[in-house]
Amino acid sequence: MLKRNNSTIATAPPRIASLAVPKPGLVRFESVPFVAPDSPPKCPERPAKKLKTSHVQPIQPPADSKPQRGQRIQTVRLEASVNPFSTNQDAVLEISVVTDKVPTRYTSDFAEQGVLGKGSFSVVTKCRHRTDGWTYAIKRIAQGPRTTREDAMHEGFVCSALNHPYIVRYHTCWWDQTQSEPYFFLQFEYCAGGSLQAIHHSTKNPINFDQPLLARIMQHIGQALQYLHENKFYHADVKPGNILASTESIGLQTIFKLSDFGNSNRTTAGDSEYLAPEILAIEDSSQGTNTEIWISADVFALGMTVFELGYESSNKSKLDIMDRSNIQPYEIKLGGSFTPAFVLLLQKMMEPASTRLTASQVVDDIALKSNFISVVTDTTPKSKKKSSKKPKP
Secondary structure: OEEEOOEEEOOOOOOOOOOOOOOOOOOOOOOOOOOOOOOOOOOOOOOOOOOOOOOOOOEOOOOOOOOOOOOEEEEEEOOOOOOOOOOOOOOOOEEEEEEOOOOOHHHHHEEEEEEEEEOOOEEEEEEEEOOOOOEEEEEEEEOEOOEOHHHHHHHHHHHOOOOOOOEOOEEEEEEEEEOOEEEEEEEEEOOOOEEHHHHHOOOOOOOOOOHHHHHHHHHHHHHHHHHHHHOOOOOOOOOHHHEEEOOOOOOOOOOEEEOOOOOOOOOOOOOHHHOOHHHHOOOOHHHHHOHHHHHHHHHHHHHHHHHHHHHHHHHOOOOOOOOHHHOOHHHOOOOOOOOHHHHHHHHHHOOOOOOOOOHHHHHOOHHHHHHHHHOOOOOOOHHHOOOOOOOOO
């Protein structure tokens, strides 16, 4: 009610939206319904991006893999992706696996491209990651009666603590239940050149391990050992099979890297042909807990590795020494173009542990530094070089 000039004006109550009585547990508001226009505006349609499938290579199961009872061939569709920063531009849209369960992380994330090497309890395969397109080396370790869970995971624990340019780069690790056995997987960078052992015994592209190349190997692996020893790690299995080359064409541009840390910081030794005499003399496992013994033994193993490669390349014959661990200085001889200073360095690396060089001393030795100075060439154009001849009068 409003009053104006002593008169009363009746006003209607304000109009509000009606609220229906809801059912128990429900609340419903009633309002004026929205009426859509007759011709709603249309959004412009974007052309659908078509994936180029000309490079798609479906992976088929091996011919000898037939599904057993309770198994079936399962085709898994995967999203194709191409990494513009990767050298591998092929995408995989589907894989076919023989399984009775969901595919494992290994089969779904990686496309296997071949076997790189085999060990007593492990297999290393060359694989391409289906998402980022890069090639990796995947190491698969089987857990069995002679390999415990801790043994399988040991290398992953060690590699996760290391970071050095001359040590194979570690990415990640995981467990997978493949068929009825559990496997431990480790993902490493892929080194296209392979191991020095495979390179040395290759008949297709034989490599001559001359002094400049061996000096480069000693510098790279020596720096890797120096890094390990300064951080209280040791490798315990330095040999040609555990040194990898970064490039397929081996030369003075190749980077050499140390790999396989399964025996690192343990009392188990590696290949006996490259072991130092003090390691072979260990009779009780408690005697092998001295870290300094193993650190010095790494230098002996590197010296024996380089000596074997240089000897067999220069003499074209196999290194025939019955007792390598007790090798004498007069037995360490290299023919060809090897300098006496380089041979003397190898002899110092394989002396008894009390007088043996350390990894730091090997890296700083003048015999190695002189090789790196000698391989540097003069790249100055001939037109810009100053002539030493005096002009004619």
